[in-house]
Amino acid sequence: DGGITQSPKYLFRKEGQNVTLSCEQNLNHDAMYWYRQDPGQGLRLIYYSQIVNDFQKGDIAEGYSVSREKKESFPLTVTSAQKNPTAFYLCASSIELSDYYEQYFGPGTRLTVT
Amino acid sequence: DAKTTQPNSMESNEEEPVHLPCNHSTISGTDYIHWYRQLPSQGPEYVIHGLTSNVNNRMASLAIAEDRKSSTLILHRATLRDAAVYYCILRDAAGGTSYGKLTFGQGTILTVHP
Numbered sequence: 001d002g003g004i005t006q007s008p009k010y011l012f013r014k015e016g017q018n019v020t021l022s023c024e025q026n027l028n029h030d031a032m033y034w035y036r037q038d039p040g041q042g043l044r045l046i047y048y049s050q051i052v053n054d055f056q057k058g059d060i061a062e063g064y065s066v067s068r069e070k071k072e073s074f075p076l077t078v079t080s081a082q083k084n085p086t087a088f089y090l091c092a093s094s095i096e097l098s099d100y101y102e103q104y105f106g107p108g109t110r111l112t113v114t
Numbered sequence: 115d116a117k118t119t120q121p122n123s124m125e126s127n128e129e130e131p132v133h134l135p136c137n138h139s140t141i142s143g144t145d146y147i148h149w150y151r152q153l154p155s156q157g158p159e160y161v162i163h164g165l166t167s168n169v170n171n172r173m174a175s176l177a178i179a180e181d182r183k184s185s186t187l188i189l190h191r192a193t194l195r196d197a198a199v200y201y202c203i204l205r206d207a208a209g210g211t212s213y214g215k216l217t218f219g220q221g222t223i224l225t226v227h228p
Contacts, residue, residue: 004157033215042201042218043158058215090157103150103216105157 002027004106006091011111013085021076021109023091032074033092033103036060043090049074078111085113118202123223126192134187134222136202141182146205148216149176149187151198158201158218161187197226 004025013019025032031050035043045058049068063082068074074093078085091106119137126132138147149161162169162176164185169176175188189196201221 035218040220042220045215045217048215059217092157102160102163103158105159108155108157 004091004093004104006089006106006109008109009107011109013111013113015113016080017113018080019078019085019111019113021078021089021091021111023074023076023106024072025074025091025093025104025106026072027093027095027104028071029093029095029104030071031094031096032068033094034058034064034066034074034076035090035092037088037090037108046076078113085111087111118204118219120200120202120219120222122220123225125225125227126189127227128194129191132189132192132196132224132226134189134200134202134224135184136186137184138202138204139183141204142206144206147176147178147182147185148203148205149174150201150203150216150218151196152201152221153195153198161200192224192226194226194228197224199223 007022033048034046037043044060046064047055047058047066049055052068052071055066055068063079065077088108088110090108092103094103146163146165148163150158151161152158162171162174164176164178177186199221201218203216
């Protein structure tokens with residue numbers, strides 16, 4: 001089945017450690033996105049990539065880094081510079097249809113940093 | 115990005131229709147209206163989108179005001195599975211740097227009673 005996979009579902013880290021969240025898609029979509037969601041809040045865009053080897057900062061990129069070496073993969077690194085890393089992280093990809101972009105989301109990774 | 119305003123929460127009974135309102139008084143002529151929903155502990159999923167005319171699909175209907183300053187997502191017969199957070203989002207189809215980006219607000223929490 002086509003879709004987006006994120007692993008792991010739950011991740012625990014100690015403060016001061018960098019951690020990389022995986023996102024893979026087999027939908028052949030060009031664009032990919034990372035969002036962060038805090039309890040009771042909407043999603044906020046961290047980074048997005050329109051094409052391989054290119055990515056742009058979203059609204060809250062500080063303390064995060066990404067790479068896009070392959071079309072299928074868009075890993076997110078939460079660095080020790082991110083002040084409040086505990087959150088639910090969602091990866092998405094999108095396809096341009098005739099007049100709109102539909103975003104497909106993965107199941108998310110819940111990161112807890114203590 | 116143009117802003118949307120939604121009620122924080124709404125309630126419905128199973129098998130009854132639900133009308134979820136969204137105000138977007140600063141909408142521009144090239145903004146599409148998108149609706150996504152997020153089930154508990156999952157990533158959001160696309161529901162419907164429209165520009166000027168009312169739209170129907172297998173999940174829902176979208177009614178757009180003539181002046182486009184508001185819209186209503188209609189679930190014709192709510193089921194327990196429809197309990198979710200519903201997001202009304204404007205996306206500028208003029209593209210450029212916004213590309214497929216979506217800006218999520220806090221959405222409306224829909225509770226469905228059996």
